[in-house]
Amino acid sequence: MVLLIDTTTEHIGTTIEDELLRSGKHAAGFERIDTTGMRISHCVGCNDCWLKTPGVCAIRDDYEPVLRKMSAADQVWLISDTHFGFVSWQTKNIVDRVMPIVTMYLKFKDGQMRHVMRYDHQPDIGIIYTGDGDQAYLERWCQRTALNLGSRSLGVFSERRGKEAVSCML
Amino acid sequence: MHVVIINGSPRVQKYSNTEKIIAAFAKGLSEKDVTFETYAVSNRSTWDRIRDAYLKNDEILIALPLYVECVPGLLLEFLETLPRKDEQTRLSFILQSGFAEGCQLRCGEAFLEKLPEYLGVRYGGCLVKGDNFGIRLLEEEKQAQATKPYQAMGRLFAEGDGFFREEAEKFTGPESFSLPMRLLMGLIFKTLARKMFQKAAASWGCRVPLDEKVWETGR
Ligand SMILES: Cc1cc2nc3c(=O)[nH]c(=O)nc-3n(C[C@H](O)[C@H](O)[C@H](O)COP(=O)(O)O)c2cc1C
Numbered sequence: 001m002v003l004l005i006d007t008t009t010e011h012i013g014t015t016i017e018d019e020l021l022r023s024g025k026h027a028a029g030f031e032r033i034d035t036t037g038m039r040i041s042h043c044v045g046c047n048d049c050w051l052k053t054p055g056v057c058a059i060r061d062d063y064e065p066v067l068r069k070m071s072a073a074d075q076v077w078l079i080s081d082t083h084f085g086f087v088s089w090q091t092k093n094i095v096d097r098v099m100p101i102v103t104m105y106l107k108f109k110d111g112q113m114r115h116v117m118r119y120d121h122q123p124d125i126g127i128i129y130t131g132d133g134d135q136a137y138l139e140r141w142c143q144r145t146a147l148n149l150g151s152r153s154l155g156v157f158s159e160r161r162g163k164e165a166v167s168c169m170l
Numbered sequence: 171m172h173v174v175i176i177n178g179s180p181r182v183q184k185y186s187n188t189e190k191i192i193a194a195f196a197k198g199l200s201e202k203d204v205t206f207e208t209y210a211v212s213n214r215s216t217w218d219r220i221r222d223a224y225l226k227n228d229e230i231l232i233a234l235p236l237y238v239e240c241v242p243g244l245l246l247e248f249l250e251t252l253p254r255k256d257e258q259t260r261l262s263f264i265l266q267s268g269f270a271e272g273c274q275l276r277c278g279e280a281f282l283e284k285l286p287e288y289l290g291v292r293y294g295g296c297l298v299k300g301d302n303f304g305i306r307l308l309e310e311e312k313q314a315q316a317t318k319p320y321q322a323m324g325r326l327f328a329e330g331d332g333f334f335r336e337e338a339e340k341f342t343g344p345e346s347f348s349l350p351m352r353l354l355m356g357l358i359f360k361t362l363a364r365k366m367f368q369k370a371a372a373s374w375g376c377r378v379p380l381d382e383k384v385w386e387t388g389r
Contacts, residue, residue, distance in 0.1 A: 043242070043243065045181035052376050053376070068385060086240065108352045112271060118383060
């Protein structure tokens with residue numbers, strides 16, 4: 001399953017969805033979430049999802065259904081505006097809040113410390129961005145983020161290369 | 171020198187590791203007669219005051235926890251509200267994290283290195299240090315002990331070269347652990363550490379395994 005999470009002000013996820021439908025590559029199923037109007041807080045670092053109520057976030061807003069879908073998806077595509085060459089705070093909040101699917105337990109993987117994931121299946125992560133994104137930095141960050149989730153980066157694509165991104169979708 | 175210190179952690183100040191690190195660092199500044207004022211972005215109602223201090227001063231230090239390989243979403247949101255300033259202003263960072271090895275913080279550091287340019291200001295360097303996750307779980311006295319090394323970094327910063335001096339670079343410690351060390355730590359992670367975490371959790375009122383699968387994933 002492919003999950004598109006669109007936080008952009010221009011809702012470019014709709015264009016990506018159109019492209020995906022046109023390509024006929026949506027057999028495995030996909031869903032697009034547009035976060036406009038959703039209440040999604042930032043992570044407050046309370047650690048409850050690790051130490052008090054393992055796997056459950058203390059913040060009761062619109063995020064949990066999104067995380068459940070992320071956890072089950074094969075691919076998560078973050079569709080984001082950019083600032084400082086990086087993803088927007090709206091997209092970063094969605095990524096910061098993934099801690100419930102991570103456990104506090106530690107291990108070494110490829111020579112570096114990592115947390116043990118809570119579930120057996122992990123989604124791969126890709127980025128589609130608008131504006132003046134720092135392509136090289138976004139690629140580096142996406143790879144590092146995927147590493148922390150025990151998955152892989154699907155790559156980083158500017159909005160203009162939306163077709164290419166779609167060709168990487170399942 | 172007068173430094174505006176901003177705690178970039180989303181965690182409430184009382185429990186913030188960054189807050190304790192700032193306290194130790196500021197002690198070092200005071201020893202060298204450098205004055206400072208502190209703010210915290212976790213308290214949204216103070217954002218106007220922080221922005222004001224940022225605009226009126228030219229020595230700014232943001233101390234922050236690494237959040238998923240970069241700056242926390244909340245700090246990003248605050249940064250987007252800052253107007254462009256000029257080269258008179260110097261912006262430095264303390265980047266601290268949970269994982270212990272220096273290599274874990276380099277992706278976050280790379281973002282901070284470029285950030286001042288986007289804001290139109292000068293980069294004053296970035297102090298990088300991992301292994302801070304547990305500070306909040308320690309008793310007060312042990313917290314002071316754990317953060318003491320930052321005091322020396324405060325004294326160093328007071329000398330005016332930001333974090334570009336060799337001592338600041340060395341402060342990070344090892345970039346990664348040797349294989350024997352990893353094997354040993356790996357063993358501890360699987361045994362002692364799990365017990366310790368579970369015990370900490372019990373004191374938080376947790377009665378279930380920390381790796382419990384709470385959602386039926388169907389996979
Ligand atoms: C949402 C979230 C994401 C984090 N991401 C990382 C990370 O990518 N790498 C790391 O080493 N530590 C990470 N940490 C650990 C924090 O950087 C560390 O616990 C820090 O000391 C917290 O400081 P604070 O109490 O001032 O917020 C993360 C913590 C949270 C809550």
